[in-house]
Structure formats: structure tokens, C-alpha cells
Amino acid sequence: MPAQLSADIVVIGSGIVGALAARRLAQQGASVLILEAGPRLESARIVAAFRNSPLKGNWMAPYPPSPWAPHPIYVPKDNGYLKQAGPYPYPAEYIRAVGGTTWHWAAQAWRLVPNDVRIKSLYGVGVDWPLTYEELDPWYQEAEEILGVAGADNTGSPRQHPFPMEPVAEPWSMRRFRERLAPAYPVVANTVARNSRGYDGRPACVGNNSCQPICPVNAQYLGINAVEAAEAAGAKLVPNAVVYRIEHDAKGRIAALHYYAPDKSEHRVTGKTFILAANGIESPKLLLLSASSKYPNGLANSSGMVGRHLMDHPSTSLTFYADEELWLGRGPQSPSSINTLRDGAFRSQHAPYRLDFTNISQVYGVTNDLIKEGVYGAEFEKQLRWRAARQVNVKNVLEVLPNPDNRIALSAEKDAMGIPKPEAHYAIDDYTRRAAEVSKADFARIAELMGGTGLRYSAEGQFANNQHITGTMSMGNDPASSVVDAFGRTHDHENLFVCSTGVMPTAATMNSTLTAVALALRTAEHILPAKQARAATAHAGREADLA
Amino acid sequence: MATNLPGSIGTRCDSPVDPSRRRLLAGLLTAYTASLIPWALAQPAPHADRGAFTALSAILVGRQALDAAQATRLYDALAAAHPNFPADVQALLALINERHIDPLQLQGVLDGEHSPLAPLPRQIVSAWCLGVIGSGEGARCVAYETALNAVIVADVLKPPTYAYGSYGSWAAKPNT
Ligand SMILES: Cc1cc2nc3c(=O)[nH]c(=O)nc-3n(C[C@H](O)[C@H](O)[C@H](O)COP(=O)(O)OP(=O)(O)OC[C@H]3O[C@@H](n4cnc5c(N)ncnc54)[C@H](O)[C@@H]3O)c2cc1C
Numbered sequence: 078m079p080a081q082l083s084a085d086i087v088v089i090g091s092g093i094v095g096a097l098a099a100r101r102l103a104q105q106g107a108s109v110l111i112l113e114a115g116p117r118l119e120s121a122r123i124v125a126a127f128r129n130s131p132l133k134g135n136w137m138a139p140y141p142p143s144p145w146a147p148h149p150i151y152v153p154k155d156n157g158y159l160k161q162a163g164p165y166p167y168p169a170e171y172i173r174a175v176g177g178t179t180w181h182w183a184a185q186a187w188r189l190v191p192n193d194v195r196i197k198s199l200y201g202v203g204v205d206w207p208l209t210y211e212e213l214d215p216w217y218q219e220a221e222e223i224l225g226v227a228g229a230d231n232t233g234s235p236r237q238h239p240f241p242m243e244p245v246a247e248p249w250s251m252r253r254f255r256e257r258l259a260p261a262y263p264v265v266a267n268t269v270a271r272n273s274r275g276y277d278g279r280p281a282c283v284g285n286n287s288c289q290p291i292c293p294v295n296a297q298y299l300g301i302n303a304v305e306a307a308e309a310a311g312a313k314l315v316p317n318a319v320v321y322r323i324e325h326d327a328k329g330r331i332a333a334l335h336y337y338a339p340d341k342s343e344h345r346v347t348g349k350t351f352i353l354a355a356n357g358i359e360s361p362k363l364l365l366l367s368a369s370s371k372y373p374n375g376l377a378n379s380s381g382m383v384g385r386h387l388m389d390h391p392s393t394s395l396t397f398y399a400d401e402e403l404w405l406g407r408g409p410q411s412p413s414s415i416n417t418l419r420d421g422a423f424r425s426q427h428a429p430y431r432l433d434f435t436n437i438s439q440v441y442g443v444t445n446d447l448i449k450e451g452v453y454g455a456e457f458e459k460q461l462r463w464r465a466a467r468q469v470n471v472k473n474v475l476e477v478l479p480n481p482d483n484r485i486a487l488s489a490e491k492d493a494m495g496i497p498k499p500e501a502h503y504a505i506d507d508y509t510r511r512a513a514e515v516s517k518a519d520f521a522r523i524a525e526l527m528g529g530t531g532l533r534y535s536a537e538g539q540f541a542n543n544q545h546i547t548g549t550m551s552m553g554n555d556p557a558s559s560v561v562d563a564f565g566r567t568h569d570h571e572n573l574f575v576c577s578t579g580v581m582p583t584a585a586t587m588n589s590t591l592t593a594v595a596l597a598l599r600t601a602e603h604i605l606p607a608k609q610a611r612a613a614t615a616h617a618g619r620e621a622d623l624a
Numbered sequence: 625m626a627t628n629l630p631g632s633i634g635t636r637c638d639s640p641v642d643p644s645r646r647r648l649l650a651g652l653l654t655a656y657t658a659s660l661i662p663w664a665l666a667q668p669a670p671h672a673d674r675g676a677f678t679a680l681s682a683i684l685v686g687r688q689a690l691d692a693a694q695a696t697r698l699y700d701a702l703a704a705a706h707p708n709f710p711a712d713v714q715a716l717l718a719l720i721n722e723r724h725i726d727p728l729q730l731q732g733v734l735d736g737e738h739s740p741l742a743p744l745p746r747q748i749v750s751a752w753c754l755g756v757i758g759s760g761e762g763a764r765c766v767a768y769e770t771a772l773n774a775v776i777v778a779d780v781l782k783p784p785t786y787a788y789g790s791y792g793s794w795a796a797k798p799n800t
């Protein structure tokens with residue numbers, strides 16, 4: 078039990094986004110309390126659990142859900158936590174534990190491209206954001222300096238100040254892609270929260286190639302680093318505290334939070350300002366759960382948009398054998414991509430996309446394939462080496478447009494604590510499907526340039542999900558069509574803010590975490606402005622004219 | 625890539641063996657199977673079931689040496705998971721001995737004949753090459769960095785979660 082059940086700021090969720098908002102506010106001298114549904118985890122145990130897991134392809138294996146704070150599991154079988162209402166499945170993945178889902182992310186830490194926030198004005202699709210890329214720039218910079226982001230300037234996202242670090246050393250495999258695809262496709266280093274040198278007490282990458290499920294040496298920034306920094310700044314964290322209701326007063330201000338401990342004992346926490354940061358699925362679920370007679374459709378939901386506009390990044394892909402030995406699996410998992418298709422006039426017709434190369438070791442997958450094919454004897458070893466050296470994969474990362482029918486709702490089914498499970502309603506529209514079709518020509522050309530044989534396209538009409546949950550609490554200037562304002566404040570409740578990928582009103586083509594962190598830092602600044610000197614820098618940055 | 629496994633049976637050939645246990649693996653093989661795994665001929669096989677497992681394993685995974693301690697562990701785990709395991713192993717080895725089945729054709733032959741032995745090769749190869757016994761929810765991991773799929777590529781790759789090398793070492797052309 079915590080000594081303190083009241084604070085200036087109470088944050089729901091200790092993922093990277095909530096924890097970094099908490100850290101900044103604690104640094105400004107606020108008393109900050111973080112309520113986290115899941116338990117504390119230990120890196121060494123996660124590494125051991127992965128090594129001992131019989132399903133090495135299942136990165137969730139080392140993260141079994143706790144009975145009081147379940148999260149979705151699909152392998153070896155669906156645990157039925159995230160209900161699927163269809164028509165297309167939305168198998169979102171996240172982790173409910175101290176530090177949240179970035180325990181096993183790929184640490185791609187991208188900025189948007191400037192036009193991403195104006196697609197309605199420019200291309201007549203989706204919606205415009207209530208802020209400009211230029212307004213985001215200083216917050217991106219602050220986020221990149223906290224996370225320790227390594228990157229190059231040639232990815233289409235302008236910046237005022239240099240990256241904190243040089244790009245991470247390019248694996249041989251990616252160098253060969255870069256050399257052989259030029260000039261048709263420029264292959265560039267991914268922008269990543271992964272150390273290319275010692276940074277902030279964490280070491281440079283040593284190439285364990287296990288970024289997802291876990292970086293054993295913490296060369297990539299994790300939510301747990303954000304939690305530790307928040308705690309060092311004075312924030313208090315209560316683990317195993319499952320918030321199940323947000324309570325408002327007669328005026329519509331938030332008065333308190335209610336949480337269950339694992340024994341289902343009930344606790345009430347009061348505060349002045351509340352930040353909802355329980356991710357793009359659990360956060361809207363909690364708003365819907367907190368319906369009252371004054372707010373029968375749930376909190377922050379006068380627009381009816383809570384949970385709606387669910388977006389992610391679907392992917393189709395091509396696997397093939399290159400005509401030379403590349404040996405994926407040396408160095409980090411996601412080093413390089415093609416970024417020239419992130420924007421263009423075609424966006425009025427079909428989705429933009431990024432083309433992403435994996436550098437994940439192919440040994441596990443190839444071994445399974447060989448066993449499945451019944452390749453035994455001396456041929457097994459020969460084939461394993463041949464295929465593991467040459468098998469490569471390229472995927473697209475497709476934009477999905479906001480559509481109110483795609484949404485997170487409350488399921489009639491309840492979890493072990495008696496809390497309704499989330500239910501996903503999802504479809505992939507023609508705008509996105511057309512882009513998948515267009516990108517097939519890129520796949521084919523890439524394979525051709527790499528001397529590809531044994532081409533295997535992902536099954537027609539099948540999309541893999543990238544776990545970038547967006548849109549469910551979209552920001553906008555109009556309270557009739559959005560949930561929060563440009564600073565993350567809910568239109569309906571003056572002292573309730575949302576920090577999440579879920580506030581992004583469109584998904585663009587980039588992994589969404591860095592944008593959510595930048596927005597959360599901006600929200601924290603709005604709640605409690607930083608000391609004079611810092612504010613001046615940030616302001617100067619904001620005013621600056623971007624090239 | 626040669627194994628550098630300290631306990632490999634292949635390196636034990638000239639260690640003194642108790643004469644009362646001098647039954648050799650060769651006794652379990654025909655000329656055909658012996659030709660697939662010549663190294664095994666002089667291996668001691670004090671126990672027919674375990675000897676048959678070693679011989680069959682070597683044929684299936686196509687290796688010229690297998691780690692003895694790993695063989696014991698895998699045999700015990702497989703025998704515990706599948707009640708008929710020892711008899712099935714003997715039967716499959718006998719079948720290959722008699723019919724001179726090429727390992728590459730084996731699965732097709734067993735599937736084509738709807739043989740009750742059809743699941744056996746995958747069970748054994750999964751154990752050696754993935755370090756996994758069983759499947760689905762009942763699957764169990766018994767080896768990772770010593771599983772053969774890691775050993776076979778160990779000159780180029782480290783199993784995920786093991787550091788590849790100092791920062792940037794992956795930029796060089798793989799040395800194979
Ligand atoms: C395999 C994988 C790879 C990924 N790779 C990338 C990548 O390379 N780049 C990228 O940008 N993104 C990536 N992502 C997405 C990224 O992990 C998320 O965008 C990010 O974690 C979002 O941060 P968050 O803090 O909003 O949510 P989370 O990290 O999910 O944290 C939310 C926290 O809230 C807590 N919580 C939930 N409900 C409650 C409740 N009722 N009461 C109290 N606490 C609660 C949860 O337990 C959790 O700790 C990846 C995701 C996955 C699954």
C-alpha cells in the first residue's frame with residue numbers, strides 16, 4: 078500500500094508515454110503518483126524466459142499476463158482477452174506491466190513527415206491535425222534527447238537540431254540492399270532509440286538481435302528507463318493497481334480514480350490533475366467504463382468518438398532468397414528502410430507507405446520450415462545454411478485512414494476482476510488495400526535487383542499488424558468530432574488529459590511512439606510549464622521557421 | 625562448420641571402455657545405414673534403445689557426431705513425452721535398415737504409407753534442431769544455444785539474446 082493516495086498529478090499507466098509525462102512533471106516539482114495495472118518485471122528474468130521458451134517466434138512468451146491485468150495473447154492459442162467483432166481481425170499486442178509495451182518494441186523512433194498532419198487539406202482524405210509539424214519539432218527534439226535517438230537526416234523528416242547520435246552501424250546485409258537497390262530505391266538507416274555509442278548510462282548496441290522480445294543490455298531505450306527516471310525525479314509508482322473507474326464531481330471535473338489491487342480490494346486516489354496513459358486500447362476502455370448518470374456514454378465522450386477511429390499499420394510482405402549470402406541476424410533487428418513513398422500526390426488515391434527490411438535472424442523460421450518439409454539427413458544442414466544466409470523479407474507499412482466504424486468498444490465478456498474486456502471492430506478499406514497492391518510492384522523490383530528466387534508473397538488479402546494503436550482518443554479543435562484538444566486535454570473535463578498514441582488523429586506511415594512521447598511532453602509543459610530557461614528554448618524552437 | 629562440443633561422441637572413440645559394455649552401435653546398423661553415419665560404427669551402445677536413438681538421430685539430422693550428454697537428455701525427455709518412444713525408434717531404425725530409405729525421402733514414404741511412425745522423425749529433429757520437445761501448449765524447451773540449428777550456423781551467427789560482438793562488428797562481410 079502506498080503511503081500517499083493523493084497527488085498533484087495522478088497518471089494512469091506506466092508505459093513510456095505516461096512515464097515520460099510523469100518524469101517531466103515531477104522534475105517541475107509536482108507531486109506525481111503513477112498507478113500501474115501490472116507487476117514490476119526484471120530484465121534478466123525476461124531474457125531467461127525467452128531462452129527457455131519453446132516458441133522462439135512468439136515474442137510475448139516471456140510476458141505472461143497477470144490474472145488481475147490481462148493482455149492479449151494469441152500463441153499458442155488466443156486467450157480471448159481482446160474480443161474480435163470483425164469484419165477484419167485486429168490482433169493488437171501490448172504488455173500490462175511496469176514500463177508497458179516497449180519492453181519488446183523494435184525502438185523505431187520516427188518523426189512524421191510534415192504533410193502527414195495536413196492530409197485533409199492537401200489530399201482530401203482523413204483529417205488535419207490541430208497542430209503543425211513545426212510546432213511538434215522542439216518536442217520531437219526533447220523526446221529524442223531523452224530516448225537517445227540515432228538517425229540520419231535523409232528520411233524526409235526535417236529538423237532544427239542534430240540527432241543526439243549517429244545512425245547505428247549498418248549491418249552487412251543492409252549495406253548490400255543499399256548498394257544493389259540504388260538508384261531505384263534509396264535504402265536509409267532507420268531512426269531508432271538504440272545507442273550507437275554509450276548514452277545516458279546505457280551501453281552501445283552489441284548486436285544481440287533480440288530487440289523484440291528483449292534487449293538484454295538496454296542498448297535500446299525502454300519504458301522501464303522512463304519509469305526509473307520518473308521515480309528518480311520523485312514520482313511514486315503503485316504497481317498492480319488496476320484502475321477501473323474515473324470519478325467526476327458535479328461540475329464534471331475529475332475528482333478521483335478507483336483501482337483494484339490483485340486481491341480485488343478497492344482503493345480511491347485523489348488528485349488535482351489526471352493523465353490517462355493506459356495505451357490506445359485500455360485508455361478508451363476506461364473512459365467508456367466510467368460512464369455515470371451525468372455522462373451515460375462514458376467520460377470525455379460528448380462527441381461519441383471515444384474508442385472510434387481505431388488505426389494501426391497493416392503490412393503485406395515478400396520473402397525471397399537473395400543471390401548472395403547476407404546472413405540476416407547480425408546486428409539489430411530493424412536497421413533500414415525505404416522512405417521515399419511516405420508522401421506524394423498519390424495520397425489522394427491510395428495510402429502512402431514505408432518499405433521496411435527485416436534483419437531478424439532467419440535461422441528459427443528456416444529450421445521450422447525444414448522440419449515441416451521433412452528435409453532430413455545431410456541435406457538439413459546444407460539447406461539450413463543456404464537458406465539462413467539468403468532468405469530476406471521486405472514489408473510495407475501502410476497508412477490506414479480514420480473511420481469511426483473502426484473502434485474499441487466494451488465487450489459483454491468480463492476479465493477475472495469483473496472488468497469488461499475490450500472489443501475491436503476493424504476493417505481495412507480500399508484506400509489501404511490499393512496501396513498494398515501498388516507496393517507489390519516495389520516488392521517485385523526489389524527482388525529482381527537482389528537476384529531473388531523463391532518469391533513468396535504474403536497471402537492475398539492478409540495483413541500483418543504492426544501494433545501501432547492510434548486514433549481512439551483523437552485530438553482536434555472541434556469538441557464535436559474529437560476527444561482531446563491540441564494539448565491532450567479532454568474537451569469535456571478540464572483536469573483530465575490523455576497521453577497516448579491514441580490521441581493521434583491520423584496514423585501516417587511511421588511507428589507512433591516517438592510522436593506520442595513528443596505530444597506527452599508538450600502536454601506536460603501545458604499542465605505545468607518548465608522553468609524559465611527551458612521554456613525559452615522550447616519557445617524559440619517552436620517559433621523557428623523549419624526548412 | 626565442425627562442432628566444438630566437448631562431450632561429442634565422435635571425440636570419445638579412443639577412450640577406454642568397459643569390456644562388458646563393448647556392444648557397438650555398428651551392431652544396430654546395416655551396411656546402408658552405416659554408410660550414412662560411418663563415424664557411429666565404433667561407438668559404444670551399451671543400451672539398445674539409446675543406441676538406436678543415437679543412430680536414428682544421426683541419420684535424421686545428418687551429423688557425423690552428436691553430443692552424448694545432449695542425446696541422453698533428449699532421449700529421456702522424448703521417452704517421457706511419448707510412451708511408445710523406445711519401441712518406435714527401434715522400429716523406424718529397422719525400417720530404414722531394411723528398406724534403405726534415403727533420409728530425404730523418409731517423411732514422404734511414412735506419410736504415403738500412413739505409417740504410425742510418421743510423427744517420429746519430426747519429434748526427433750525438433751528435439752535436436754530446435755531444442756523443443758512436444759508441440760502447441762505442451763511444448764517444452766530443452767536446449768537453445770546447444771540446439772543444432774544454433775550449432776550449425778555458429779561460425780556466422782549468435783542465437784538471439786547473445787551478443788554478436790563489439791559495437792559495429794556486424795558491418796563486416798560475414799566470414800564463411
Ligand atoms: C512487438 C512490438 C514492437 C513494437 N515496435 C515499435 C517500434 O519499433 N516503434 C514504435 O514507435 N512503436 C513500436 N511498438 C508500439 C509501442 O510499443 C507503443 O506505441 C508504446 O508502447 C505505447 O506506449 P504507451 O505508454 O502509450 O502504452 P504502453 O506501453 O502499452 O503502456 C501502457 C501502460 O498502461 C498500463 N495500464 C493499462 N490499463 C491500465 C489500468 N486500467 N490501470 C492502470 N494501468 C493500466 C499498462 O499496464 C501499461 O503499462 C511496438 C509494439 C509491439 C507490440
Ligand code: SF4
Binds near residue numbers: 408
Ligand atoms: S541488437 Fe541487441 S544490443 Fe542492440 S538493441 Fe537489439 S537487443 Fe539490444
